Amino acid sequence: xxxxxxxxxxxxxxxxxxxxxxxxxxxxxxxxxxxxxxxxxxxxxxxxxxxxxxxxxxxxxxxxxxxxxxxxxxxxxxxxxxxxxxxxxxxxxxxxxxxxxxxxxxxxxxxxxxxxxxxxxxxxxxxxxxxxxxxxxxxxxxxxxxxxxxxxxxxxxxxxxxxxxxxxxxxxxxxxxxxxxxxxxxxxxxxxxxxxxxxxxxxxxxxxxxxxxxxxxxxxxxxxxxxxxxxxxxxxxxxxxxxxxxxxxxxxxxxxxxxxxxxxxxxxxxxxxxxxxxxxxxxxxxxxxxxxxxxxxxxxxxxxxxxxxxxxxxxxxxxxxxxxxxxxxxxxxxxxxxxxxxxxxxxxxxxxxxxxxxxxxx
Numbered sequence: 001x002x003x004x005x006x007x008x009x010x011x012x013x014x015x016x017x018x019x020x021x022x023x024x025x026x027x028x029x030x031x032x033x034x035x036x037x038x039x040x041x042x043x044x045x046x047x048x049x050x051x052x053x054x055x056x057x058x059x060x061x062x063x064x065x066x067x068x069x070x071x072x073x074x075x076x077x078x079x080x081x082x083x084x085x086x087x088x089x090x091x092x093x094x095x096x097x098x099x100x101x102x103x104x105x106x107x108x109x110x111x112x113x114x115x116x117x118x119x120x121x122x123x124x125x126x127x128x129x130x131x132x133x134x135x136x137x138x139x140x141x142x143x144x145x146x147x148x149x150x151x152x153x154x155x156x157x158x159x160x161x162x163x164x165x166x167x168x169x170x171x172x173x174x175x176x177x178x179x180x181x182x183x184x185x186x187x188x189x190x191x192x193x194x195x196x197x198x199x200x201x202x203x204x205x206x207x208x209x210x211x212x213x214x215x216x217x218x219x220x221x222x223x224x225x226x227x228x229x230x231x232x233x234x235x236x237x238x239x240x241x242x243x244x245x246x247x248x249x250x251x252x253x254x255x256x257x258x259x260x261x262x263x264x265x266x267x268x269x270x271x272x273x274x275x276x277x278x279x280x281x282x283x284x285x286x287x288x289x290x291x292x293x294x295x296x297x298x299x300x301x302x303x304x305x306x307x308x309x310x311x312x313x314x315x316x317x318x319x320x321x322x323x324x325x326x327x328x329x330x331x332x333x334x335x336x337x338x339x340x341x342x343x344x345x346x347x348x349x350x351x352x353x354x355x356x357x358x359x360x361x362x
Contacts, residue, residue: 003028004122006169009108010062010070012055014191015127015172017062018180021187022171023125024066030121031063031070034107036079037202061190075111082106084202088212091240092220094265095339098156098308099200105159113167123169128153130350131173132165135292141165142292145348148176155308158343158353159289209241223268225252228261228277236270239263245278245335259335279332285325285342285354292349295319302344304329306336306356312345325354 006027008020023029033056056072063070083102090097108126116124129146130153141162146152160168172180184192203211213219220238227233234252236242241249246260250272261273283306288295296319303312304327315329327342336356343353 005030005120006123006125007032007112007116007119007121008125009034009112009127010059011127011197012058012191012194013127013197014184014189014194015129015180017059017127017189017191018175018183019125019127019169019171020062020066020068021183021189023169024068027123029066029068031059031068032112033059033070033072034079034112035072035074035076036103036107037076037084058191058194065189066187073112073115075107078111079103079107084215088216090339091208091212092216092218092265094239094263096243096337097339098341099202101156101159101341104156109157109160109164109168113164116167123167125169125171127172128157128170129173129175129177130154130157130170132168132170138293140292140294143350144173144292145345145350146173151177154345154350155305155341155343155353158291158341158350160291161289165291209238212240221268223270225250225272226269228271228273233258233272239265239268239270242270244337275334278335280336281329281332283327283329283333283336283342284320284357284359285327286323286357288323288325288352288354290352293351295323295352302327302346302351304342304344306333306342307340315344317344 004027006023007030008016008023010016010020010031010033012033020029020031060070083099083106086102087097087099113124129148129151131144131146133142133144135142143154143157143160143165145154181192220240222235222237223239225233225236233254237251242260242263244260247257250258252258257275258272259275259278260270261277262271299316299318302315302317304315305312313329313331313333315327318326320326327344338356338358340356341353342356344351
């Protein structure tokens with residue numbers, strides 16, 4: 001029987017390299033590394049990203065060692081449009097986006113999959129720590145958390161469609177990180193001990209505001225810090241420099257701990273309050289994607305999280321009109337931030353996700 005073909009997205013890191021190792025036993029493998037920007041474009045330290053020249057060479061080295069072809073595709077224009085521009089625009093609208101989710105949604109599992117189909121590949125594969133399955137009763141592909149709870153990446157893959165799941169393999173989802181590195185060492189891969197890349201590849205030092213200003217050429221003027229009654233407390237240094245729940249770097253002394261509790265782009269104000277002011281039990285989501293189950297007609301019990309590193313919390317999900325959702329947590333949650341992903345589960349099964357919004361338009 002002719003072996004099926006799989007195109008492995010190789011970032012240059014150990015995870016995607018071991019994915020290729022495991023797939024090579026049963027598939028005809030080709031490796032591909034995506035060029036999403038040049039390091040010089042954003043003054044990037046090439047040792048801290050998944051898209052540097054060194055990473056391309058590491059991926060090519062692994063492909064050569066394992067004996068399969070390696071290609072480099074330039075998706076820079078689409079990455080700029082769907083990830084960087086969206087990132088900048090979200091911050092300028094007062095939101096706090098997650099560009100890794102957009103990269104997965106628009107680049108790896110959309111643009112790359114389309115390229116693979118043109119090249120008559122049967123599947124694409126990545127080194128994400130998640131597990132794909134198929135539910136015979138519902139006829140839907142399912143997505144479960146990676147077996148290693150410290151490396152599970154299901155949160156950033158909530159945007160995957162059924163078509164994408166049907167065509168995507170996740171070979172390392174049942175491994176721990178230590179097991180992945182052990183396999184890489186056994187095969188003598190150059191990146192067996194390579195550190196994990198930083199979260200946001202195109203922000204060199206984590207200074208989002210500096211990146212946005214340099215990339216867009218726009219300046220964001222000072223404005224007022226206010227309290228929840230509208231009283232002016234002092235001056236802020238540009239509204240994009242603040243996110244909900246922030247305490248450090250405010251540059252203001254009020255005699256007690258102060259936190260960012262809201263932002264008003266129209267009036268260029270940042271509202272400060274106490275830690276208690278950050279808690280609420282209700283979150284709304286739009287741009288919803290149901291993954292392992294179809295959208296329910298009635299409320300369902302779930303566990304949900306509102307940021308990547310948060311442990312899921314018990315809640316009830318209420319389907320709303322136009323496919324939107326409301327999630328009411330059993331206990332109030334801290335610093336629910338608009339623009340972040342709101343993702344829900346039942347046990348280790350990823351049910352779906354959405355973009356967290358302040359309110360749903362009526």
